[in-house]
Amino acid sequence: MAGLTRERRTAYLLGLPAALITAALFLVPLALLFAVSFTGADGFSLSAYARLFGSEHYLWVIGNSLQLALITTLVTLVIAYPASFAIARAKGVWRSLLLGSLLLPLAASVIVKAFAWTILLRSTGIVNNTLIALGLIHEPIRMIFTETALVIGAVNVFLPFMILPIFAVVAQMDERLTEAAATLGAGPVAAFWRVTVPVTLPGVIAGIALVFSLTVSAYVVPTLLIGERYPTLPSTIAKAYLLTNEGSFGAAAGVVLLTIALAVVIVSSRLGKAPGAAR
């Protein structure tokens, strides 16, 4: 390391503890997970993957996970995009209030929020009671343990992760940009698509990557809000380890889950960097 400057060496030294912890707590277990997923009764084996991709049931499970992540991502995006502008344009107390209402729920555990939804949505819950009291329905409708409940819960839990990155970009956006577009002949629609959307795209992409990877690997929300009817990759992993004691199969499902999340993050970060896309 003779060629390194003093500052460089100091920087490496300062980073060493973090690097060691990362290696011990993440890289080693990941390597183990990877190794175990390729292990059968007699050493190396693809049997766990064969079982995962060879059965219609588990393809359906993977599909469930992807579908949940995709729908949740879309719904949060549709809510978060205008909401980010509302928060960014709000002034003083209003802005603090809106941001606070967004950040405060993050302090509550996912389990608390998921249970809260089961209480709200059950047949004697406040939602059903209110609808009955208003005369909109005559008897309780089934809400808990449905796909709708699942999406509502997931959107509620993961919405801040979509709003925050978009808000961060919108808050920094020079308001003169849309004015400049207007003076150059862009009507409101053209200014939105040609300036506002491309300028805020990095925030949108970051939000998509966050919410998709969080939802695809979510365990608590699907388990509490829909349960056995809608098995996902995370619940499959949990079952393999906790109930059936199939370590290799659980590891393979874990690797698949990790690959999906990683692919989304990598693709989106590439998209976020692509310059001049709308030239």
Next chain:
Amino acid sequence: MADAAHLGVKGVSKRYGAATVLESIDLDMARGELVTLLGPSGCGKTTLLRVIAGLVRADTGTLSLAGRDVTRMPPYRRNVGVVFQSYALFPHLDVAGNVAFGLNLKRLPKAEIEAKVRRVLALVHLEALAERPIRALSGGQQQRVALARALAVEPSVVLFDEALSALDRKLREAMQVELRQLLTSIGATAVFVTHDQEEALTMSDRIAVMHRGRIDQLADPRTLYDRPATSFALSFVGQSFRLSGRVVASEPGLSVIDTAAGQLRAPKQFLTGSDVIVATRPEHAHLGHATLGPGDNSLAGTVSNVTFQGPRSLVEVRIGDAFLTVQMPGRSAAPPIGSEVTVGWPIAETLIFPAEGEP
């Protein structure tokens, strides 16, 4: 409509709540004219520019541009170019993409857009940087891109909102001269907004001095400097020496004013008894009894400072509570600090205004 103004602002007013930002502004500009709105922050100059651009709607009044009534027209139909103080360049596009933005919206053929972009970039000496991303440009280069983007759509009027203020002094001064030449060569009509009087004097055919939402004076730079219409215009443009006083005698073309420092004459009749401000430009003042003529005002003062600058010396004279800096040729002996001197200047170069506080 041959004799109508290219840009016509008539009776434009704007209020925000209780605050009147613009009060019945009238401004007519000829085609190819360069006009500066000059004033301190809060005088309404930027609001007026935004009204012309269509980014702010006036409460009353009308606007016409290139023969069209644009009073109720949104900015995207007005055909105005704006160079913003922050430049407001599109960060997701490169230099050529920014310049082509307005042309793309007009759905011109691709080859024509490219040719126009190249021509405009050549105009601002940025041909070599067409492919650069915006963040890779210096402040001066960004300023040129913003200008090129505004000029590319061939606007009826180009509006500059403190567009040079972010540049450092040297670059700004070079850019003032270059920009004026460029705009004149392409025959552009332009409105500048600035609080920098030197920029206004350099850039403009006419200057509108704005004060509290009104145009105090609209005149060419020389008239504005020599014959300011209000004491505000006097103090905002150039150096001045001012004393307040009261008119004690007057006749057509002459007022005699008593000030704390002595009696002065001014070549304009004011009502006897009115409170006034009497002023002159420092360059009209000279030192010593010997140079005084019959048509001169004179006051006694004390030399408070002398600065030798080579070709000239600056002699600061304290007269009452006011200071007047007189220039002397560097070779002649300046009076010592603390000495009693007489300062004189021609009555013809004496300015008189009603005392401030009046409308």
